[in-house]
Amino acid sequence: MPLHKIIYLSNNTKLYLWKITENLDTLSKDMRLKDSSIARLESMKSESHKKGFLSVRKLLEHIDYNDFDLYYDEFGKPNLKPQGCSIKDMHISISHSHDFSAIAISEKNIGIDIEILKDKIVTIAPKFMDITTLENLSSEDKIKKATVIWGIKESIFKIKNEPGISFPNHIFEENFKFEDKKTAALLKFNNKNEKFYIEFDSFDGYMFVCAFENN
Structure with a gap:
């Protein structure tokens, strides 16, 4: 299923929700992943976690980012690489629960x-x-x-x-x-x-x- 909903929050923040109805093959089709992401995906034993991981990447693609724009610091916190001529760095937070995945994008440091x-x-x-x-x-x-x-x-x-x-x-x-x-x-x-x-x-x-x- 495509993007389920966009929720507009304070501080120019957007929350993107993906309802996971696809199988793994559909979610992974034509998706480019870093070697580290492929290794992480292959290490996951739960199909639900794999779907959550891939659907987050689908959300990134929806807003013109991709897996190569996403990186994690030494504490495991996700970050986005600066994009194009953007003046401000954008902050990201990620969550997944059962049939939904979410990312929040903001100019402020956020958690979702x-x-x-x-x-x-x-x-x-x-x-x-x-x-x-x-x-x-x-x-x-x-x-x-x-x-x-x-x-x-x-x-x-x-x-x-x-x-x-x-x-x-x-x-x-x-x-x-x-x-x-x-x-x-x-x-x-x-x-x-x-x-x-x-x-x-x-x-x-x-x-x-x-x-x-x-x-």
Whole structure:
């Protein structure tokens, strides 16, 4: 399936979603990959992970980039090579969950996370959040709120990508309402307090969360 949806966010940020309906042969057809990407793809045992990997490259092609424009730093964070006469370097973040892959492209440093909405998130919530924030919510709203909070922490971690960051002990979200589709969060780590702006929304039984460095 071609591009599923483009979501326009703050800071000239675009979120591109690909719904994975193709088989591996269709996804890989006519796709040029670096040798390192071929090796990484061949090392993946899960077909779902392979499809996620390839569909991200399909999204890159849709916006006139390709696998050769994407590189990872020593911490595994994705980056884009400057393109043409572009004045500003563009930042990228990548996520994959079940039937969807996503990339976010922005002039600001960003992190993106997409997650399928499943009741399991409530079961594991005590491992990454203060579960008192789920009190007095319906079962559906507990799933949504816990998923957003997980996404906040995951997307901030993707921006900072520093060993030792603990989701429950170092990343703290402000209280939020679903209808606002935005909030803020604080990373308290290494004797520093760093604030992040957050946008989120649901789509097709999934949730996306995007974090922006507040600088």
